[in-house]
Amino acid sequence: MRRRLTLLVAATTCLVLLAFLVPLAVLLRDAAADRAAVAATADIQGLVSLVGTTDAAGLGLAADQVGAMGGRPVTVFLPDGSALGTPSERTAGVELATRGESLTVAGPEGREILVAVQGRPDGTAVIRTFVPDAELTRGVYRSWLVLAGLGVALLLLGLVVADRLARSLVAPISELSSVSLRLAGAELTARARPSGPPELRAVATALNHLAARIQELLREEREQLADLSHRLRTPLTSLRLESESLTDPEEAARITNRIDAVERAVTGLIRQARRRGATEAGTGGPVGAEAVCDAAEVVRDRVAFWSVLAEDTGRTLTVDLADRPLPVRLPADELAAVLDALLGNVFAHTPDGVGFSVTCVPMVGGGALLTVADAGPGLPSAVLDPAALVERGASAGGSTGLGLDIARRAARDSGGQLELASGIGGGARVALTLGPPTRSPAHPPA
Structure with missing residues (x-):
């Protein structure tokens, strides 16, 4: 924008200078020619009375003197055809002047003045003198150089002023762009400094108000989430109290374990809301800090929890887990919530007795590949694009449509992605690639 404004001012200045200097240059040229012609005419006017x-001798001497003083040839053509003064040919202009008319004839080498x-x-x-082109244009080229220098100086001055003006406009716009990018990067404390023209100051004020409003809405959302989780x-x-009153110890233990899982999920929601709030406020810990967990251990723990329900519903569970830690860039509670959402979909959308498998294997370059596959009816036939099922709130099975979106966002936050497809032997297959930590943890994640 700064370059365009400078070019615009340069083009406008050039047009104005051309419209002003070209006519002035022509006027200077004509004025110099007229000045030389008037001076030559004034020189020969003194011979008119003589x-x-x-007599002829005195008239010739006078013509020579006038010519010598003016530096131009002066010739007097008498009616009898004789010529006195500087020798010159009897031109067509002289013949025309003998009819009693004084005139000026322009030639290729100058002007012929006839009285x-x-x-x-x-x-x-007829009194004749000749003014050469050198005299007619005397001082013209120097005046043109002065005009050209003046034009260049005015153009440079205009460019300097245009650059200052463009800078005063571009600097606030660049700052607004920088603040917008910082806000897009979740740095909600970024604010623009109102400066520049009134319109840009109004935009900066509106952007600051928008950022403050976003902070307020997110804070209200976190508070509502924390309140809901606390309730x-x-x-x-x-x-929990009712489960402890059960007479069957095994049933009481099973119900208690499930209550514990729900409490962990609720606690994880509260911690997640607080962690995001602290990060947005700029107090979320040192720069570069990130949450890391051992994907193999988290998957092993959640599979052990769901295996009890799988046994109760007659499902065959196949587990393939790495025998070493698999650090991934994701908090343990979020990964547990992802796996609970995916396994919950298996139990909710497939009949009892349908088997499923869970695999968590390392990836080349770090990270882990988590796959949940079942042998159920597969993806709904009405869904042509499997990616449509991942959209938040979209569900073809009558559920809330949040489970796959939770998994997708978790995979994206870790630097990976989610893939949804049909299994080789039927059923549905959900694969999550979980990115590795950007820095190796000091201690293996628990």
């Missing part, structure tokens, strides 16, 4: 009163003198008894005499603790506590 033509009718002085007709009447009153002689033998006819009309769930009361019914969970009631369920």
